[in-house]
Amino acid sequence: MxxxxxxxxxxxxxxxxxxxxxxxxxxxxxxxxxxxxxxxxxxxxxxxxxxxxxxxxxxxxxxxxxxxxxxxxxxxxxxxxxxxxxxxxxxxxxxxxxxxxxxxxxxxxxxxxxxxxxxxxxxxxxxxxxxxxxxxxxxxxxxxxxxxxxxxxxxxxxxxxxxxxxxxxxxxxxxxxxxxxxxLPENLGLDFALPLTFIAIVVPMLTDRVRVATALVAALVAVLLSGLPWKLGLFAAALSGLATGLVLRRAKP
Amino acid sequence: MNVWWLMVTCGIVTFLIRFSFIGAEGRWAMPSWFRSALPFVPIAALTALVAPELLLVSGKLALIAENSRLWAGVLAIGVAAIWRNTLLTIAAGFAAFAVLRAII
Incomplete structure (x- = not known):
């Protein structure tokens, strides 16, 4: 039981x-x-x-x-x-x-x-x-x-x-x-569930300006560097976002 | 080239990357600046995953009316900001996506 x-x-x-x-x-x-x-x-x-x-x-x-x-x-x-x-x-x-x-x-x-x-x-x-x-x-x-x-x-x-x-x-x-x-199965667009779920997770975390800036920089760099091979753009974007959050948090604790 | 050896090697590499900081915890003193960056990891890493999915079509920036993922995603961001509910966000995003795909 x-x-x-x-x-x-x-x-x-x-x-x-x-x-x-x-x-x-x-x-x-x-x-x-x-x-x-x-x-x-x-x-x-x-x-x-x-x-x-x-x-x-x-x-x-x-x-x-x-x-x-x-x-x-x-x-x-x-x-x-x-x-x-x-x-x-x-x-x-x-x-x-x-x-x-x-x-x-x-x-x-x-x-x-x-x-x-x-x-x-x-x-x-x-x-x-x-x-x-x-x-x-x-x-x-x-x-x-x-x-x-x-x-x-x-x-x-x-x-x-x-x-x-x-x-x-x-x-x-x-x-x-x-x-x-x-x-190959027909593309029904179900893969869109992943970005939607990530949105549902991230957006409620954006509780102040530093966090919003972190997200904006990560998004910008991810798009700008999307042409890099092996998803290196993703990694660079995540690091850029982290650096943004860190620097802004230090500047205005 | 033996596929099995390649898979096992890649599996070990992948595992070691995932184990890196988890395994090192307690054996090294994480610098305080590093630790204070950690709360930003989910925001930075997950936004980096999402942004190209919404903004790019076939690898090119697509700020156009026909990019149904972008507008459905924008709506989902609004829904998530207001209601902070995972299932509602996914449902609204999918509904908008389906409607836009049907129209366009």
Missing amino acids: AGFGFFWSVWFGSVGVDESLVMKEETGRAAAFALGVRALLPMHLGVAPFGVIYGVVALQSGIPPLAAIAMSSIVFAGSAQFLLAQLVGAGAPFLLATGAVGLINLRHALYSASVAPILAQLPLRWKLLLSYLLTDEAYAAVIPHLLKTPQSPLAHWILFGSGFALWAGWQLATIAGVLLGAQ
């Missing part, structure tokens, strides 16, 4: 009040995990078609079906997997492909820095697990919650919930894409 209650709380968010301390901690974890899962759910609208297309593109690049599916858990990074599939198809050298994947994923170091103080007290196995699951989507979905209560002893369960939810959805979408084979 504990298992059932756990899943019930994941999907419906209602957690009953229990008498014993042990049960309280368990339901607290379940509720935190469920919070993470629910925060991520809308992103599946955008991630699912992306994963299906990845599966199709990987096969077209000549990657064997099993390897295409395995890549989604071994690399587990959407845009890097697309790039890797293309590079394999083009016969790019090993070091170039590895370097390109590293550059495209550089922005994840920023997420790592952002959550590091929150996860500081956790045992190594948790740090390894949550690092593996640290993606744009999983981070974005729960960072408002994590920043609100950074000292929460259950913060890692929230991040685990969103990370796991994205991971599971990504694996299923990849398998669907590989099974579909050569057939």
